[in-house]
Amino acid sequence: MPEVIFPGPEGRLEGRFQPAPRPRAPVAMILHPHPHSGGTMNNAIVQALYKTFVRRGFAVLRFNFRGVGKSQGVFDNGIGELSDAASALDWVQSIHPEAEQTWVAGFSFGAWIGMQLLMRRPEVRGFISIAPPANMYDFTFLAPCPSSGIIVQGEADEVVTPIAVQKLVDKLRTQRHITIAHETIPGANHFFQNEMPELMKTVDDYLDFRLDPSCPIR
Template identity: 60%
Template sequence: MPDVIINGPAGRIEGRYTHAKGPNAPIALLLQPHPQHGGTMNNRVVYTMFHAFTKRGFSALRFNFRGVGRSQGTYDRGEGELSDAASALDWLQTYNPNASSCWIGGFSFGAWIGMQLLMRRPEIDGFISVAPPANMFDFSFLAPCPASGLIVHGDRDDIVPEASVQRLVNKLSHQRDIRIAYQKLEGANHFFTERADDLGKIVDDYLDTALGRPMPAVAE
């Protein structure tokens, strides 16, 4: 899993990238939780999503937002981080110009950024949002939501109330041709402490369904 350096709008962006061996492999971009609360691309939830895609033959990239790890710049309240994500997706597409599909996944703050990118990039075919902070950030821009996806929330999340996520799910689910799979993980807190394996199974099961068939594991 090679380290990569991407030229971003605030300078260097540090990432980890796995390139798929298959021709025209699909691509996935994974986004970290909040930079000011210890979030990095090495977060266990982010890695769980990353692994779910790579073992299904995706070329996948996770990266540190500006000001995190070796990424240059400083926290920019979401505006700069969205620009970072757009630059990372540009880089991913440059190295995979014939990708058969494009997915995005994000955890908490990263879910909010990912859904904004989804609205701006019509080539994104699907999404995974884990613990989207619907009580902290405005998700009203999803009107309409352009793609179907998975939303996962822990029923013991004491940071993001389940009711706020349910309202978001209800709003998206009523949109034409959009299918939202909503999974509540029993006993999981906001950080999915000691429940990453259970989260991984939810993501695996969803991808198997969304992609049409279980895909064999690919050697890393």
Template identity: 70%
Template sequence: MPEVIFTGPSGRLEGRFQPAKQKNAPIAIILHPHPAFGGTMNNQVIYQLFYMFSKRGFAVLRFNFRGVGRSQGEFDHGAGELSDAAAALDWIQSVHTDARGCWVAGFSFGAWIGMQLLMRRPEVEGFISIAPPANLHDFTFLAPCPSSGLIVHGDADRVVPQKDVQALVDKLKTQKGIKIDQQIVPGANHFFENHVDELLGICANYVDMRQAMIDAA
């Protein structure tokens, strides 16, 4: 798991990169929770997602947004962090130029950034959004959502009430040409305390299902 430093819009960004064995392997970037509330690339969910994708043959990158860890810059309330995510995607694409697919996975604040990124980057074919903060940030940019993906949240989440996530999912499900899978983890709070294994199993099964569909096509 090499440590990497790559150039972002506000200076260097610190990441961890796991290359893939196959030259044309798909790529994935993992986006961490809110920097102002202790979110880093070493968050347990982010760490586990990183290895989940790696075990499935992806070239995968997780990194610290600006102002977190050794990443330069200052917190920018989402606009700068979206630019950081775009720079991360550029970097991993420069390393894996023959990638046959591209995924974005994000947790909480990272889910909001990830869903903005997929609106800007048509090569993103799949996404995982964990506890997207639908009550805290505007998601109306998803008009229409260009990619199929998975949205997971806990029914005991007090940071992002289930009704707000449900409203987002219901809106996305009305769009043609994509499929939104939704999974609700009973008893899980916003941080999935004591439910991380269950969460990762849901995410792994979804990626396996999507990859099997691609292989069968």
């Protein structure tokens, strides 16, 4: 996972990038939790998501938002971080302009940024949102949500209330032309500290389903 530095809206951004192993391979970008809560691209869930996409032959990028690690700039309450994510996706696509599909995955704050990015980037075909902070941020921008994906929540999440996530899922499921999967991991807290295997099995099962050529969701 080579270290990369690429241009962002407020200066350089630091990341780790796995190039694609074949022409037209799909690309994926992984977004980390809130910087003020210690979130970085080295978060355990971010790294696990990165590795599962690498194993599947994707070109994969995880990076630090502005003001984190070697990334320049200062925290911007999500506005600048969304611009960072758009710039990061631009950078990946400049290396792999013929990617057959694009995925975005995020954890907590990163899930909120990732779902906003869906609205800007119609080429995103799938998303993985882990513990999206539906009780902290406004998700009404998903009107309509342009892509199918999965939302995963911990049953004992002490940061993001499961009922808020359920309301978000219920709202998204009223929309046509997309399919929203929703899984709750029993006993898991916000960081899935003791349930990482269960979390990643849920993610991997969903990716197995979506990436199967016979999958009805495209």
